[in-house]
Structure formats: structure tokens, C-alpha cells
Amino acid sequence: MGAGFLVGVIGVLILSHATYSTIQYRALLKITEEEFSGPPIDVVIELIVSLVLCLWAAMAAPGNFKSIHPQSEENRVVALPANLDFMIFNHRGKIFPLETELKLK
Amino acid sequence: MQNNMKVILYSRTFMAIIGGVIAGILGLTSLTGFIFYFLVMAMTSVALTAKAKFSIHSYFDSWNRILLDGFFGGLMSFVLFWTFAYDIVHIF
Numbered sequence: 001m002g003a004g005f006l007v008g009v010i011g012v013l014i015l016s017h018a019t020y021s022t023i024q025y026r027a028l029l030k031i032t033e034e035e036f037s038g039p040p041i042d043v044v045i046e047l048i049v050s051l052v053l054c055l056w057a058a059m060a061a062p063g064n065f066k067s068i069h070p071q072s073e074e075n076r077v078v079a080l081p082a083n084l085d086f087m088i089f090n091h092r093g094k095i096f097p098l099e100t101e102l103k104l105k
Numbered sequence: 106m107q108n109n110m111k112v113i114l115y116s117r118t119f120m121a122i123i124g125g126v127i128a129g130i131l132g133l134t135s136l137t138g139f140i141f142y143f144l145v146m147a148m149t150s151v152a153l154t155a156k157a158k159f160s161i162h163s164y165f166d167s168w169n170r171i172l173l174d175g176f177f178g179g180l181m182s183f184v185l186f187w188t189f190a191y192d193i194v195h196i197f
Contacts, residue, residue, distance in 0.1 A: 008119075015126055022130050022194050036195070039131060047127050054123040055148065059156050062115035065164045068106050 004060025011053030018046040109164050113153060114175045120149045121179035122186050129190025142183050146176060 021043050029036055039047075124145035128138045150172050157164045157171070165171055 011123070015123070015130075019126075019130055019190065019194055026195065036132065043130070047130060051123065051127060055120065055152055058116040058119045058123075058149070059152055061119075062112040063108070065109045065112060065157055067163050068109070068165070069163055 004057050007053050008057030008061055011050040011057060014046050014050040014053065018043050018050065021046070106166070110170065110174065113171065114178075116153060117146070117149060117175040117179045118182055120145055121183040125183040125186030126190045128183075128187045129192075130194055132191065132195055133187075138187055142180065145183075146179065 018039075022039050025040055025043070026036060038044075121142070124142060128141050131141075133141055153171050154161065161168060161171060
């Protein structure tokens with residue numbers, strides 16, 4: 001969370017600086033009475049940098065994906081019955097006759 | 106699954122907002138802005154695929170989850186921030 005969030009904040013700060021530069025550029029154009037055709041090159045570079053930083057933040061900040069397969073190593077809940085501490089012997093299965101002889105035949 | 110969808114939605118909304126502000130600063134109008142939105146969303150999809158380590162089916166049930174989910178909700182945020190940034194930079 002920490003590093004990705006920080007990168008996102010830096011990206012947004014660069015973005016606001018690019019906005020401010022463009023506003024000043026518009027003011028300059030108003031003085032020299034030219035038409036606006038596109039933002040200057042340094043603003044474009046700032047925009048690209050902030051886009052990359054924010055893309056990184058959007059990937060890093062929200063958290064990781066979790067596997068949807070039941071038999072994966074990350075899935076702790078499914079792995080619990082395999083743990084010996086969770087085995088139960090006091091259940092209704094004990095009133096049924098043992099069928100060990102059946103298997104031995 | 107629910108956790109993964111939440112992560113996708115968060116990433117998409119954030120990228121839509123950032124894309125909207127960038128489109129506004131660049132001064133894009135009408136169709137160009139929507140093409141820019143498609144580019145940003147395609148980039149986000151590729152990045153999400155890379156985040157899932159290119160094995161979509163161990164994290165999601167279909168490709169639509171990663172490609173289309175949150176697209177129209179993101180479009181609304183995009184248009185909002187696009188007009189907002191355009192107004193700040195180019196009109197006032």
C-alpha cells in the first residue's frame with residue numbers, strides 16, 4: 001500500500017504542475033495574440049511521466065490478486081482439513097460396524 | 106474472486122480519472138477524447154493482465170472480467186474529469 005500510494009501522490013502532483021504550466025502558457029498566448037494549437041513539449045513530457053506513475057500506482061495500491069483455485073498454496077481455508085489439529089474422531093461414524101474384513105477378503 | 110473484482114474496479118476508476126485530467130489538459134475535444142479513453146483503458150487492461158502474470162484463469166473466470174468490467178462506470182468519471190480539467194485550463 002505505502003509505496004504505490006506515494007507514487008500515485010507524486011503522479012497527481014506532477015499532473016497539477018502540468019495544469020498550472022498550461023494555464024500560464026495560455027496566458028502567454030493571450031499576450032502575444034496567437035492561437036492555441038497544443039500544449040508545449042515539457043507539459044506533454046510531464047503528462048506522460050504522470051500517466052506512467054499513476055498506472056504504476058493503480059497497479060500497486062489496491063492490493064494483490066488472490067487465486068480462485070481451491071487447491072492453491074495461498075488458499076488457507078481449504079488447506080485447514082489437511083492439518084492434523086483439525087481432525088475429529090468423535091462423530092456418528094463410530095456406530096457403524098467396521099468393515100475391515102470386507103476389505104481383507 | 107470478490108477481492109480481485111474490487112482491485113480491478115479500483116484500478117480502472119483511478120485510471121479513468123487520471124486519463125480524464127490528462128485529456129482535459131491536452132485540450133482534446135469530441136471524438137479524440139473518446140479515442141484517448143479507449144487507449145487508456147486498453148493500456149490498463151494490458152497492465153492488469155501483466156499484474157495477473159498472464160494467467161487470467163487462475164484469478165478470474167473469463168476474459169471479460171479483465172477487459173470490460175467497470176468500463177462504462179469509468180467512462181462517466183472520465184467525462185466528468187475531462188470537462189472539469191478542460192474548463193480549468195482552457196476556459197477560465
